[in-house]
Amino acid sequence: MRITDWPIDSRPRERLLTGGARTLSDAELLALFLRTGVAGKSAVDIGRDLIVRFGSLRNLFDASLGDFSSVQGIGPAKYAVLHAALELGRRMHQEELSQGDVMKTPSCVRDFLGRSLSHSGHETFAVMFLDVRNRMLGYEEMFRGTLTQASVYPREVVKASLARNAAGVILAHNHPSGDPSPSGADHVLTRSLQQALALVDVKVHDHFIVAGKLSYSFSEHGHL
Template structure:
């Protein structure tokens, strides 16, 4: 049955408009993006099939052009549209953090840092630089490495804090393996950075380890 023949309250687009995007399933959200199905399948049917074939919504969204375009009902045009949507989401998160208001919601920083770092295939160490009112001054990648780690030098981090005139920082780095459990090396590095930044009166508010699932927070564990 075509979606236009469904009860109006159950059609994905109308459902979103009346109840909000959070009320929709992954397949329904994807169906709105796809707009149309293929012969014998509605957009929702096609969306369910694609999510199953890719092993979930995230693998579908993370697929490269070749694999994405090879799927039935997709192609280069849809891939370009999807990449544009994902980049819009990242930029929206960035602007949300940079509106000049204090960073009173820790989840806002977490969402942004996850969007920036979660899907990278190499380790990256980055920081959000904040002013005295915890307003975001800048996001900067401080080091990039291989799957085994990234070289981070306290002196360079201190120089970056001075350059941005920061009063506080939130560090974040990703674990490409997916594990969010901080290593002993992660803890030792964070302590070295905290001590180095203390010499210029810059506070480290948190260090987030990004991987699969919710990030690990050093602050939440009482390590800062």
């Protein structure tokens, strides 16, 4: 049965408008993006199929186009719509971080970094640049590949900080393995960057390691 044939008070769009988005299930929210179903399946049915196929929303958004399209009724257009929604959410958090003291909203910082880095299949090193009031001036993914002291160049981080007139930074990188625990090389890299940035009076507030839904804060563990 098509969703348009359902009782009005059972349709996802009408329920969202009357009760808010939080009243909808994951499958119903996905259905609003998918918009249409296929023969014998509504958009909600396809939403359920996607969640069953990938096991979680996180895995769904991490899926490649090929894997995503393996579900009946799904193709590049719907893949693009879902990833556009994901990027809009990330940009909303970036806007929020640019308007207030990020050190007072650690959960927002974690969420932003999770949205930005957790979907990368390779190690990515990024920097959040902050002004004197700890508002985010910008965010840049600066290095990719195996991250070591030799592959992340402190002078480039210093140059980027000076170019933005940053007073502080939050460092971040991801662990595609799924384990956010820092390695010995991560500790060495953090100290090297902290020392280099201190020479130009730029404070390293934290270094986050993102691994899927998990994250590790050097500051919270007393390493900064």
